[in-house]
Amino acid sequence: MGNYILCHEQKAEKPYYIEAAGVNIWTIEELCYFLCEYIWLVDRSLLNEKLCDWVDQELHMPRLAKLLYAQCYKSGTLKEFIQVILENTGYCNRNEIYRLSRLLDGMEHVSEPERLKQKGDYLLKDHKYRRAIGMYNEVLSMRRRSGLDSSFYSEVYREKGNAYARLFLFREAAECMDMACEERASREARISRLAALYLSFPEEEFKEQCRRRGITEEERQEFLDKAKEVYPRSAHLEASKLKQEYGRDNV
Amino acid sequence: MAGEWILGYELTKWYAQISCYNPKTKEPESADPSMGLSKFQIPAVLLRLPGSEDCLYGQEAVKAAAQGAGILTDNLLCRAAQEDARAVEELSLFIRKSLRTVNTGIRPEDIRRITFTLPQITKEILRALYNALALLKIPEDRVGIQDYRESFYTYVMHQKQELRSYAVALFRCEKNLMKCYELVIHKKSFPKVVTVTKTGEIAFLPEDKTYLGYAGGSYAKEKDQKFAQFAQNMLRTKIYSSIYLTGDGFDEPWFPETLKFLCRGRRVFSGRNLFVKGACYRSMEELELGLGTEFLYMGQHKITYNIGMEVLRNGKKEYFGIISAGVNWYEAKGSCEFLLDGINGIELLIQSIDRADIRKILIPLEGLPARPNRTTRLRLSVAFDAVRECQLTAEDVGFGEWYPSSGKVWTERLKL
Numbered sequence: 001m002g003n004y005i006l007c008h009e010q011k012a013e014k015p016y017y018i019e020a021a022g023v024n025i026w027t028i029e030e031l032c033y034f035l036c037e038y039i040w041l042v043d044r045s046l047l048n049e050k051l052c053d054w055v056d057q058e059l060h061m062p063r064l065a066k067l068l069y070a071q072c073y074k075s076g077t078l079k080e081f082i083q084v085i086l087e088n089t090g091y092c093n094r095n096e097i098y099r100l101s102r103l104l105d106g107m108e109h110v111s112e113p114e115r116l117k118q119k120g121d122y123l124l125k126d127h128k129y130r131r132a133i134g135m136y137n138e139v140l141s142m143r144r145r146s147g148l149d150s151s152f153y154s155e156v157y158r159e160k161g162n163a164y165a166r167l168f169l170f171r172e173a174a175e176c177m178d179m180a181c182e183e184r185a186s187r188e189a190r191i192s193r194l195a196a197l198y199l200s201f202p203e204e205e206f207k208e209q210c211r212r213r214g215i216t217e218e219e220r221q222e223f224l225d226k227a228k229e230v231y232p233r234s235a236h237l238e239a240s241k242l243k244q245e246y247g248r249d250n251v
Numbered sequence: 252m253a254g255e256w257i258l259g260y261e262l263t264k265w266y267a268q269i270s271c272y273n274p275k276t277k278e279p280e281s282a283d284p285s286m287g288l289s290k291f292q293i294p295a296v297l298l299r300l301p302g303s304e305d306c307l308y309g310q311e312a313v314k315a316a317a318q319g320a321g322i323l324t325d326n327l328l329c330r331a332a333q334e335d336a337r338a339v340e341e342l343s344l345f346i347r348k349s350l351r352t353v354n355t356g357i358r359p360e361d362i363r364r365i366t367f368t369l370p371q372i373t374k375e376i377l378r379a380l381y382n383a384l385a386l387l388k389i390p391e392d393r394v395g396i397q398d399y400r401e402s403f404y405t406y407v408m409h410q411k412q413e414l415r416s417y418a419v420a421l422f423r424c425e426k427n428l429m430k431c432y433e434l435v436i437h438k439k440s441f442p443k444v445v446t447v448t449k450t451g452e453i454a455f456l457p458e459d460k461t462y463l464g465y466a467g468g469s470y471a472k473e474k475d476q477k478f479a480q481f482a483q484n485m486l487r488t489k490i491y492s493s494i495y496l497t498g499d500g501f502d503e504p505w506f507p508e509t510l511k512f513l514c515r516g517r518r519v520f521s522g523r524n525l526f527v528k529g530a531c532y533r534s535m536e537e538l539e540l541g542l543g544t545e546f547l548y549m550g551q552h553k554i555t556y557n558i559g560m561e562v563l564r565n566g567k568k569e570y571f572g573i574i575s576a577g578v579n580w581y582e583a584k585g586s587c588e589f590l591l592d593g594i595n596g597i598e599l600l601i602q603s604i605d606r607a608d609i610r611k612i613l614i615p616l617e618g619l620p621a622r623p624n625r626t627t628r629l630r631l632s633v634a635f636d637a638v639r640e641c642q643l644t645a646e647d648v649g650f651g652e653w654y655p656s657s658g659k660v661w662t663e664r665l666k667l
Contacts, residue, residue, distance in 0.1 A: 003594065005589055006588075006589050025651050
């Protein structure tokens with residue numbers, strides 16, 4: 001059964017900028033949403049006096065601000081800080097807060113590249129493609145000391161390729177998909193590579209590119225059948241035409 | 252006292268009266284424009300001086316007009332109610348000037364709270380008055396408006412308790428028309444509901460000036476007898492603790508017989524500033540200088556329904572009231588903002604004050620943008636067009652940079 005969550009009356013006149021997500025927020029509910037949905041983007045930089053000041057002066061929530069100041073001064077953990085916010089606002093229920101707490105516990109054991117990849121994934125979901133690419137590049141630059149297996153890096157390349165594709169940079173996307181397949185040629189990676197090639201080249205050249213990469217005729221045909229369902233016009237669209245057709249998304 | 256004026260303001264077709272809260276006595280005091288003569292009424296007229304931008308008001312204007320200095324503008328409130336922009340300006344000018352009787356240095360921004368009491372309230376009069384007050388830059392949230400009956404209630408409730416142990420009667424005599432009202436406190440409920448009802452009226456024949464004088468003359472005697480008869484009829488069925496006489500009809504002592512009857516086992520008070528003091532008491536109450544929540548007045552303009560929603564507040568399910576019963580419909584405005592959590596409509600709870608009628612109203616939100624759960628923030632506003640007609644407006648206000656407002660607005664009219 002549905003509910004109505006009563007919002008706090010006061011909205012900030014000056015927004016609070018969450019650097020990790022690159023967004024401005026005006027209400028306590030937006031802060032809670034960020035904490036719930038973008039938990040992988042949250043780091044200790046959030047635990048600062050500026051946020052407490054904002055809660056106090058802009059949202060006029062002195063009680064919550066007092067509790068947050070206390071967390072800041074006693075150098076509490078990020079988990080405690082987040083718990084204080086969520087438990088005193090009513091945006092989430094107890095189970096959700098518990099689940100987030102468990103996730104935060106788990107995050108302590110997650111390596112830096114994995115955490116950064118999650119950040120990249122959030123940024124990608126949030127249409128912040130360039131920032132996402134930057135995040136994936138950072139993950140890839142840590143490769144030597146990470147000790148993570150190739151399937152992880154295959155995913156990183158694939159998501160990086162997705163970010164390029166969203167920017168209509170299909171050739172760059174195809175290069176990333178090639179790298180993803182090189183790391184681990186999973187079914188998802190292979191389909192993504194085909195899609196990137198399909199969007200990058202005219203039909204004949206697409207065929208040639210597939211041949212060069214050792215993609216079987218059967219696999220190519222299977223992809224084309226599916227692609228025609230996705231693109232009902234069936235005509236092959238060149239990247240340049242696509243770029244003209246759609247404006248660039250928020251980058 | 253700058254910025255601290257708490258006022259009551261009576262405005263009729265003919266005159267205005269102002270009452271001001273005195274923090275020393277903690278009681279309202281009538282502003283006296285007659286400089287000690289205790290003539291509290293200010294004629295509701297303006298006179299624009301020829302060749303000048305300046306205006307005279309009140310008694311000065313009447314005198315100047317008698318000397319032929321210009322033409323009087325009267326009936327300010329009714330003319331303003333007829334959607335005449337110039338008349339609204341004149342009304343606001345009159346209010347501004349008349350406020351000087353409280354203090355010559357008073358500015359509209361110095362008013363902490365002002366309650367207007369009017370003989371009758373209509374949509375047109377309300378619009379005119381609010382427009383005039385907007386010109387004076389007095390914000391609506393510092394203004395109260397009530398009718399005479401409610402002013403009678405607020406006045407009586409601020410008198411000694413023994414004066415309202417039983418019913419209270421009011422005789423209001425304007426010119427030759429007398430109306431009788433009774434105030435009853437229903438003590439079994441909490442808060443104690445108070446009602447003021449009109450129990451009767453009587454019209455006297457206009458006085459023939461050539462026929463006789465005032466008290467003692469046969470016209471006065473006849474009138475007195477008629478009043479006595481009327482009063483006996485009115486007061487027959489109940490026990491009354493006190494009786495109030497107000498209006499210009501009681502200015503002369505033409506009713507000695509009736510007075511004898513009225514005073515039998517009851518306290519009788521007569522005066523011209525009952526309503527304006529009642530209005531000032533209301534201003535005091537709004538600022539929590541008054542009665543508290545023991546009594547609830549239910550008059551003809553009062554909403555008899557509570558409107559609210561079941562919401563999650565700090566994680567707990569509770570009823571959130573948007574409009575509370577007992578508020579005048581024209582002053583009833585409420586709003587709240589909430590997030591939709593697994594639901595695509597707005598369910599309102601409407602409950603009559605006696606809980607006999609409990610309804611759930613569902614407002615469908617057609618064309619609601621698809622968004623993740625708990626990211627659709629809506630503002631619901633409720634306002635009234637009449638005592639039983641309300642308008643519900645829901646607006647998509649967006650959810651930060653993630654989901655900006657779609658600008659969609661849903662409205663629903665409701666008959667209670």
